[in-house]
Amino acid sequence: xxxxxxxxxxxxxxxxxxxxxxxxxxxxxxxxxxxxxxxxxxxxxxxxxxxxxxxxxxxxxxxxxxxxxxxxxxxxxxxxxxxxxxxxxxxxxxxxxxxxxxxxxxxxxxxxxxxxxxxxxxxxxxxxxxxxxxxxxxxxxxxxxxxxxxxxxxxxxxxxxxxxxxxxxxxxxxxxxxxxxxxxxxxxxxxxxxxxxxxxxxxxxxxxxxxxxxxxxxxxxxxxxxxxxxxxxxxxxxxxxxxxxxxxxxxxxxxxxxxxxxxxxxxxxxxxxxxxxxxxxxxxxxxxxxxxxxxxxxxxxxxxxxxxxxxxxxxxxxxxxxxxxxxxxxxxxxxxxxxxxxxxxxxxxxxxxxxxxxxxxxxxxxxxxxxxxxxxxxxxxxxxxxxxxxxxxxxxxxxxxx
Numbered sequence: 001x002x003x004x005x006x007x008x009x010x011x012x013x014x015x016x017x018x019x020x021x022x023x024x025x026x027x028x029x030x031x032x033x034x035x036x037x038x039x040x041x042x043x044x045x046x047x048x049x050x051x052x053x054x055x056x057x058x059x060x061x062x063x064x065x066x067x068x069x070x071x072x073x074x075x076x077x078x079x080x081x082x083x084x085x086x087x088x089x090x091x092x093x094x095x096x097x098x099x100x101x102x103x104x105x106x107x108x109x110x111x112x113x114x115x116x117x118x119x120x121x122x123x124x125x126x127x128x129x130x131x132x133x134x135x136x137x138x139x140x141x142x143x144x145x146x147x148x149x150x151x152x153x154x155x156x157x158x159x160x161x162x163x164x165x166x167x168x169x170x171x172x173x174x175x176x177x178x179x180x181x182x183x184x185x186x187x188x189x190x191x192x193x194x195x196x197x198x199x200x201x202x203x204x205x206x207x208x209x210x211x212x213x214x215x216x217x218x219x220x221x222x223x224x225x226x227x228x229x230x231x232x233x234x235x236x237x238x239x240x241x242x243x244x245x246x247x248x249x250x251x252x253x254x255x256x257x258x259x260x261x262x263x264x265x266x267x268x269x270x271x272x273x274x275x276x277x278x279x280x281x282x283x284x285x286x287x288x289x290x291x292x293x294x295x296x297x298x299x300x301x302x303x304x305x306x307x308x309x310x311x312x313x314x315x316x317x318x319x320x321x322x323x324x325x326x327x328x329x330x331x332x333x334x335x336x337x338x339x340x341x342x343x344x345x346x347x348x349x350x351x352x353x354x355x356x357x358x359x360x361x362x363x364x365x366x367x368x369x370x371x372x373x374x375x376x377x378x379x380x381x382x383x384x385x386x387x388x389x390x391x392x393x394x395x396x397x398x399x400x401x402x
Contacts, residue, residue, distance in 0.1 A: 005139040006042050009034065009051055017071075017089035021053070022136045024069035025096065031056045032096075033118070033133040039141060040129050043151060044183075053096045054133060056116040059085050062096050083114055100124060102168065119144045126165060126172050127179060128157050154185025162195030170202040171210055177236070178218035181227035188230055197234035204239045211240050212288035219273075220266035225251055228273070241288075243280055244273045253327055260323075260332035262339075267294060268324045271301035276328075278303040297321055301328060310334040315343055315376055344380050346372050348390060356394045359401065367397050 009018065025032040032055040041048040055062060062085045063073050074086040074093070083098035099121035100112040115121060122131040128147035134140065141148065145159050156179045158165045158172070166172050173196045180188050187193075203211060218224060228247050231237060237244040253272040257264065274280055281302040285295035300317050301324040310331070313322035319338065326335040348371060350364040358364055371393050375386055 006039055006134045006141050008134075008136060008139045009038065009042075009048075018051075020069050021066065021071060021087055021089050021094065021096075024065045024071070025053070025055050025057060025062060026065075027136040030135075032136060033142070034136055035097075035133040036125075036130050039132040039134045040147075040151065040183075043132070043141070043148070051094060053094055053136075054099060054118075054121065055096055056099055056118075058114060059083050059098050062087075062098065066096075082112060118142060123159060124168075125159060126169070126175060128159055129179070129183065131159060151183070154183060155189055156180045156184045156192065157189045158192045158195070162192045163199060166195055166199045166202060170199070170206050171214060173199060173203055173236070174211065174214040174218060177227050177231055178214060178221065180230075181218055181221045181224045184227070188227075193230070193234065196236065200234070200236050201239050203236075208240075208287060208289045212290060215241070215288075216266035216270065218266070219269040220264050222264060223254060224269070225254055241273075241284060243275060243284055247273065249273065249276075249328070252330060256327040256330055256332040256335070260327060260336040262323065262327065262332075262335060265324075267297060268301065268327065271298055271324060272328060274298075274302065276302050276304075297324065301325060304329060310338040311341060311380070312376055314338050314341060315380075319343070346375065347383050348372070348375075348386060353390060353394055356391060358394045358397055363397055363401065367393050 022028075022032060027033075032053060034051055035054040036052050038048040038051045057065070059075070059080045063075065066073050066085070066087045072088040074088070075084070079085065083100050085096050087094050087096055099115045099118065101115045101117075101120050102124050103111045103113050118133060122133070122142075122144045125131040128145040128150045130147075131143075131145055132147045132151075133142045135142075146157075149155075150157050156176060158176070176188075176192055176196055218227070221227075225247060228250060232245070232247060249272040250269055253269060256262075270284075271281065274284055278299045281298040282295065285298045290298065297320065300321040304325050310322060310326055313325055316322075317325075319341070322338065323335045326332075326338075348368065350368055353364055353367055353371075354360055358367060371386070371389050374389050374393075375381065378385075378389075
């Protein structure tokens with residue numbers, strides 16, 4: 001086992017909060033450690049997200065000890081069954097999970113039993129770099145499967161036999177590529193990649209929501225291009241999103257995002273991987289069971305309106321969708337220009353037109369729309385100019401009616 005120290009995390013908001021939790025869970029006696037992503041990211045010098053805590057103690061004992069230390073807890077029947085208790089420290093929630101081993105798996109769910117063996121718990125995790133744990137007092141890292149070396153080499157590798165790990169949870173196929181896109185260097189680990197290619201059809205057994213969530217996360221990493229190309233080469237998209245056949249538009253989008261200084265966005269990048277067809281976008285969005293807002297955004301990204309005037313697009317379809325279209329059209333400077341643009345309110349109503357002499361009825365809405373379209377076309381001029389447009393339109397409408 002390779003050893004290395006990681007800095008002990010800060011004490012959150014409450015100066016004694018995290019220490020109080022570790023003390024309550026017998027961290028000094030080796031019963032509790034920090035585990036997984038926090039350890040991995042800290043070793044890489046990256047800002048960690050949440051701190052996950054693992055323990056030899058049973059869920060009931062975790063709950064009892066935390067409450068005795070004056071800490072609030074929360075749990076659910078499902079959480080307790082899988083060994084997880086939530087503990088609130090300094091206004092922040094932490095998940096404390098009892099060490100586990102798999103009893104049965106079906107590719108989507110696992111039945112677990114609790115254990116006191118740290119290596120047995122580590123062995124059920126997906127990748128070596130995610131199986132690292134750290135002493136909460138000294139920062140000493142415990143590494144049972146070569147995760148430290150893999151982390152240093154930029155290698156994402158399944159623990160044990162890759163095909164078996166995938167059989168336990170099919171989502172690990174997409175997780176492998178997401179983690180490679182984020183942490184990997186060079187080509188993917190050969191054995192892990194080969195197993196993912198061989199088991200690609202297993203993805204069809206997963207819920208489309210899980211696939212969508214993992215795919216969007218994958219595409220949202222800083223630069224997923226090489227990983228996406230490896231997935232295309234291995235036929236990984238074919239079972240669930242066969243519409244993805246080429247990464248050229250994604251490469252162009254990544255370049256435009258960098259030029260515009262726009263943050264990565266997984267849904268926008270998904271749009272780049274699909275054919276530029278609203279109908280296809282709708283089909284894929286429905287298949288992946290995206291939310292209504294996500295479906296609309298994907299469809300809008302696939303349907304440019306023929307103009308690259310940034311403000312017009314932002315007014316018509318919203319800032320986010322306008323940025324999507326402009327970047328996909330290769331207009332990074334236009335996308336950058338509207339980054340802080342505020343959508344103006346159209347300062348005219350049907351009542352204003354009636355006051356100018358237009359008879360109430362269908363013509364009011366038609367005329368109002370025409371005036372708004374001209375106002376947008378002319379670059380949102382001031383109210384005095386808009387009133388001039390309105391008087392012209394009303395005069396013309398009255399003349400046609402007469």
